[in-house]
Amino acid sequence: MAGVDPQSFGTGCRALPSWPRRAAAAVAIGLGIAATIFAPGPVRAELNIDKSFGDVSGWTIGFSESVGGCLAAATYRDETTIWLGFTGRKNSAYIAFTNPKWRSIEVDGGYELQLVMRRNIWNGKFVGFERKGEKGVFSSGLKSEFVGDVARSAGVRVLLNRKEVSSLSLGGSSRALETVIECQKTYIAATAGGPTESKPQEGKPQQGGASSGTGFFVSDSGHVLTNHHVIDSCTVLKVSTVSGQEATARIIAKDKTNDLAILKTTLSPAVVPALRPQARLGEAVYVFGFPLSGILATSGNFTSGSITAVSGIGDDTRLVQISAPVQPGNSGGPLLDKFGNVVGVIVSKLNALNVAAATQDIPQNVNFAIKTAIAANFLESSNAMPADAPRSRELAPEAIADLAKLFTVRVNCD
Secondary structure (H helix, E strand, O other), X not given: OOOOOHHHHOOOOOOOOOOOOXXXXXXXXXXXXXXXXXXXXXXXXXXXXXXXXXXXXXXEEEEEOOOOEEEEEEEOOOOOEEEEEEEOOOOEEEEEEEEOOOOOOOOOOEEEEEEEEOOEEEEEEEEEEEEOOEXXXXXXXXXXXXXXXXXXXXXXXXXXXXXXXEEEEOOOHHHHHHHHHHHHHHXXXXXXXXXXXXXXXXXXXXXXXXXEEEEEEOOOOOXXXXXXXXXXXXXXXXXXXXOOOEEEEEEEEEEOOOOEEEEEOOOOOOOOOOEOOOOOOOOEEEEEEOOOOOOOOOOOEEEEEEEEEOOOHHHOOXXXXXXXOOOOOOOOOEEEOOOOOEEEEEEEEOOHHHHHHXXXXXXXXXXXXXXXXHHHHHHHHOOOOOOOOOOOOOOOHHHHHHHHHHHEEEEEEO
């Protein structure tokens, strides 16, 4: 390992505030991240943001032509920049740190760093490089679990030879990573000649691959409602509950036009939610589902927001627009009101990168759900309509989350 004086990594960094002073980002998705990473030569020398899409929670989202993918970077008051992203259509992940004060870094030198994120300590091998008058270190071939840990972390301490050389806040990194994921999804779809519409889960696995989405019980007999695009082209379907129950599912009804499907399982749900026919503009809503499979928690994620419009893009009256965050894997999940009733079925989100390319601004939390009136008509025609009347007793958000765990399932497509 090349010899390095830790003090040459910058002085006084521990005493400085750790919030980013400026950020530059371009991020690339990897729900299944490859083991190999970019060719070290040209990428290290040209680690730049060539196309910027704007800021998200202190991180600027963009694209790197030289790396061939999206990435995120944020510069802190001690002049340390953290770079986090993926490269090319292989979706290999990498992390890099640069600082103009790190003069003793040797290009191509080997370094062992520790990244301390809350109680997690990650040991990695880094390689020295130089870009635009500053030196840094990078590590590649990272797994999706690592990216998830970084996104969930409130901050990271960087240790060289067990001595801290920088302490960085990662405020907003989770939301930045979400936008990065959309960036890379759009890039991959565009370079493959495929569609660039943004659905939380396309549900169409490549040959030999798999995907997942969300669904929820709509009858005591084990019927599950989800999106058509979640189950389209699947050969084997399984559903699993938060408590660990799993069962094979079969498709009994499909509505491609309205993007809905009904599955039949052998499971008996503890609770079947009621459908409330109409959501009101401005009311509080909640989403429970299983987004970003392999990155986020397998026990499900719960987010909150409000009804921001009672129609979708182009005044599509089948949809409501919501501000609650949704990600790949949320498709088919329930949209809940403050009583725990279902008021919609999560279906899509606005393609942030397409809008950014046209407006130079990144839209945030512009997501859509199918109205329960549409879902109810579909369920009634298939004899799978929930029998219970809508609840009228207001629940605390944590109680709504506990309730949602009882009737929401992960839908696995092989």
